[in-house]
Amino acid sequence: MRRLYTPASAALGVEEVIRLLEGKWKLIILFHLFDGKVQRYSDLEKLIPGISQKMLAQQLRQLEEDGIVSRKVYPQVPPKVEYRLTEWGQALCPALDAMLKWAEQRDALLLKGVTEEGPAD
Amino acid sequence: MRRLYTPASAALGVEEVIRLLEGKWKLIILFHLFDGKVQRYSDLEKLIPGISQKMLAQQLRQLEEDGIVSRKVYPQVPPKVEYRLTEWGQALCPALDAMLKWAEQRDALLLKGVTEEGPAD
DNA sequence: CAGGATCCACACGGATACTG
DNA sequence: CAGTATCCGTGTGGATCCTG
Numbered sequence: 001m002r003r004l005y006t007p008a009s010a011a012l013g014v015e016e017v018i019r020l021l022e023g024k025w026k027l028i029i030l031f032h033l034f035d036g037k038v039q040r041y042s043d044l045e046k047l048i049p050g051i052s053q054k055m056l057a058q059q060l061r062q063l064e065e066d067g068i069v070s071r072k073v074y075p076q077v078p079p080k081v082e083y084r085l086t087e088w089g090q091a092l093c094p095a096l097d098a099m100l101k102w103a104e105q106r107d108a109l110l111l112k113g114v115t116e117e118g119p120a121d
Numbered sequence: 122m123r124r125l126y127t128p129a130s131a132a133l134g135v136e137e138v139i140r141l142l143e144g145k146w147k148l149i150i151l152f153h154l155f156d157g158k159v160q161r162y163s164d165l166e167k168l169i170p171g172i173s174q175k176m177l178a179q180q181l182r183q184l185e186e187d188g189i190v191s192r193k194v195y196p197q198v199p200p201k202v203e204y205r206l207t208e209w210g211q212a213l214c215p216a217l218d219a220m221l222k223w224a225e226q227r228d229a230l231l232l233k234g235v236t237e238e239g240p241a242d
Numbered sequence: 243c244a245g246g247a248t249c250c251a252c253a254c255g256g257a258t259a260c261t262g
Numbered sequence: 263c264a265g266t267a268t269c270c271g272t273g274t275g276g277a278t279c280c281t282g
Contacts, residue, residue: 245281245282250276251277261266262263
């Protein structure tokens, strides 16, 4: 169903990439780990108000399986687990940045387009 | 529930962007419309094998409402509807491209990371 | 051809309770 | 603290039938 990484060099397609980041939490979690930031489970819980423990743990596990985040467990009495991006995960930054940039262009391009192209008549 | 565009300049956040592109079909559809490509409903149906009519129509309508694709109806007996990206939709290209680039880096960075950092022990 | 309407299954996701 | 387990509602998405 969900395999670790994937066979050999698979050259991910569009659909594969989508799968890796699907769900409404993945990207939000990643945003809180960018720039080398290291967060504990409880940190992420605070940083992402709407998320439930189930979703947080689940999404983190998937991101880990997919090689995007790495998990570090400190074997001590009050458990401590740190999450950080893998090198590949960090490499997602430009893409996310491009998405935000895109969002910023919305008003300008949308209004422009609306005035230019009428409702096809 | 789902409004046309949005009030005034809203400066979309991460979560908003995610909403716009959520679902496993949105990006796939967009990929088939990049580079100014114009596709008919039936074209998209053929280009995206797994999708159902319902999903295709639904996603297209959402993308249209969100100002990412535009729909052009030819009022003729055998109906003809064309879909293309709006200017803003086209602007998504760099972001998608960055995602694909990211995917391509996977093998190199993943293997590297795996050898460097052991499983925290 | 381009969908709308409907029914249905399941996965996603939330809340709560419990554990090491 | 960092989860897991469970129950459950909702949304997502597929299949089918029907229409202008």
